[in-house]
Amino acid sequence: MIRTKVCLSLTGSTLAENIAILDKYRKWIDVAELRVDYLNADERLHIRKFPELAKIPCILSIRRVVDGGKFTEGEAARTVLFARGIAFANQDSRKNFSYIDIETDFNVPSIQDAALAFGTRIIRSSYLKEEPIGNLQNRINKLRLAGFEIPKISYEPRSLSDVTQLFHQAKQLKEFEQIIAVRGQLALPSRILATKLHSLLTYTLPKELLDEQRPHGGIDPISLSEIYNFESINEKTKVFAITGYPLLHVLSPKIHNEAYRTKKMNNVFIPLRAQRIEESIEFAEELSISGITVSRPFKNTVKDFIPTIDENAGYSFTCDAIIRENDSWSGFNLSVNALSETLCKFIGRKNLAGMKIAIIGAGTETRTVSYVVKLLKGKACIFNNPVSQAKKIADLFSFKSASLSEDSLSKISSYSDLIIQTKTENVDIVRYGGVDIVYDPIPFYEFTGNEYVFDCTYNPHPNPLIVRAKKSGCNTANSFDMIQRQSRAHFELFTGVPYDKQEFDSE
Known part of the structure; x- marks a missing residue:
């Protein structure tokens, strides 16, 4: 099984700024991606020295506007920058870029030959915009033109159902290296569960760049590790979730995941942003999720999609938790x-x-x-x-x-x-x-x-x-x-294990 590595995307305007950010998060990451398209023009002249400064495996990326980046100077200028970044390879491979990220339509033999000669792995990226992705395995196989290249699918889903289909198709991808990079406000489940997508990398951003007052799908490396116990997630990890929209300032993942860590349970609790509760249930059934905390705006409507509810849910006309047993869902109101x-x-x-x-x-x-x-x-x-x-x-x-x-x-x-x-x-x-x-x-x-x-x-x-x-x-x-009381009750409902609050620091 491929161990998913944590990659920090660096979008500072200078190399010094990026190194400072990297140093802040170094403990929690495996790889750094230098986004050259964000650098000031004069800083781009010195990108060759970045891997030596970073002292960590680095990806060289120069993303075009059409692919969601900021580079506008044209392909000739971009080719020169790629060449500058990998030229004059050092015998110590740690001082060279470990990866170079180029697109399917970027075919410059001299760059590709130099990367191969210097031991720089090529990430071959395809930026998809259609809905949903079909034949994921075939798409990846077409990108895998050479054994040393790593296929990368970058995709922005329009609904949680698209993400569900991605996880379904990724079950066929266990044998080879590939990168599945989901973009946009629905990306978070794929970032946390990248191991279950069989993705070589999961992408993170500095916390300073994430607007906590807006729905987004990004995550910083510290939260990925310390809230979601990312290093412990594997194919056998049981997934639980909170669903709703927009799901800002949710506390339950921290409470549940802290309990899993303390009790040494191979579980993870994730936020699941959705526009419709049916999509959340569909995602849960695909990933064998047996317990979901239901947040607004679905508390009043989820009962219409499940066969049984408890007394409090009936009298309050709302459900805040659903569990799946024997292929059937039941609803509860524990917030009462x-x-x-x-x-x-x-x-x-x-x-x-x-x-x-x-x-x-x-x-x-x-x-x-x-x-x-x-x-x-x-x-x-x-x-x-x-x-x-x-x-x-x-x-x-x-x-x-x-x-x-x-x-x-x-x-x-x-x-x-x-x-x-x-x-x-x-x-x-x-x-x-x-x-x-x-x-x-x-x-x-x-x-x-x-x-x-x-x-x-x-x-x-x-x-x-x-x-x-x-x-x-x-x-x-x-x-x-x-919320703390409700989360403890949900923990016990989902796992069947008593929550002893004296064991934890959340109270």
């Missing part, structure tokens, strides 16, 4: 207990009896929140625009409903013992502290300092609602504690 425990801990009471609660929003989380408030004997009013969505949920639990506007100020005030923010979809996004966050949904409400304010959304950066409530002296909390 997690949220109940978190809210009681937050307010320092056993229940919400005698309290009037304002529930802000009528989205994915609102049904579970409403069910929990009902179980804990609280009275609530759901505030939302349009109010019809609030009324639809409120009627299920015999709660009140009202518009989310200044016209409802007096009603919010009368239900302000505990304010629970659930609004996560279709909201205004603003820049706050340099990051994108959900806007304060009740800017017209003045806190007295006596309210408890709970934010069901999780973002490591506090949003303006919580900031404003804190300044007024309110007790505030986000869903961090609830």
Whole structure:
């Protein structure tokens, strides 16, 4: 079996900048890719010395705009740069580029002969854009024109179903070296599970280049190793997942994978971004995934695709976990207990009896929140625009409903013992502290300092609602504690192994 190596793509504008980045991540990588197309023009003159400076196997890449790169000077100039990069080979092969990445239509015999003579492996790349990839094995065999060349398929899928097909076809690729490089916001499963794709390399980027406020498919080397235990993943590794969209700031992979590592379990828990829950289920069945944490926006809809659900899922009308046994899926709502425990801990009471609660929003989380408030004997009013969505949920639990506007100020005030923010979809996004966050949904409400304010959304950066409530002296909390409790319950449901939180550092 091919051991997948971790490659760090370097896109700095100078060699010195790239070496500094490389030094930061050196401990977690096997190979560095120098993207010459990102270098300043004067820096490109000195690329030959980069492998000696890097002290690690290096790939020489000069990617054209048509292939997703930045090089615009034409093929003649690119050929000269390739020649400059591999010329004057050193007898110590560690001081030469170990690989040169060229495309299927780049056929310059002198470059190819020099690479062969100097012991530089050729990566022969094909950049595909059609949907989906058909006959993957045939495509790779056509690229494998010479035994010393390594075929590389670079592909940007348009749906998770395309990624599923890629994993299905990759089962035929066990015997030879090849590289499968998935691009775009759906790439992350392929980066983490590159071993199961039988890919020689998995590509990573410096964390500084990854925008955590936008959906993307990239990953940095430290996260790949320390969150996903990449070095331990093999063909026998069992896969579990969290699915949803856009899946920003998810904590569950860290919690689950830390537990697997501590308990020496050959498992990995990955994020699975999808536009439709059916695609997530299809991917799970292809990779024999038997447990999935369900995140927004699928919590309300996943029950339509599985035959059985538990009591909490039935009463709350939402599922946050599904498991597959004997080729059949079952749905569960474990966030009911997690949220109940978190809210009681937050307010320092056993229940919400005698309290009037304002529930802000009528989205994915609102049904579970409403069910929990009902179980804990609280009275609530759901505030939302349009109010019809609030009324639809409120009627299920015999709660009140009202518009989310200044016209409802007096009603919010009368239900302000505990304010629970659930609004996560279709909201205004603003820049706050340099990051994108959900806007304060009740800017017209003045806190007295006596309210408890709970934010069901999780973002490591506090949003303006919580900031404003804190300044007024309110007790505030986000869903961090609830997510931890829910993740521990999911771990036990998926693995059948008790989660002893005293073993771990996450609490």
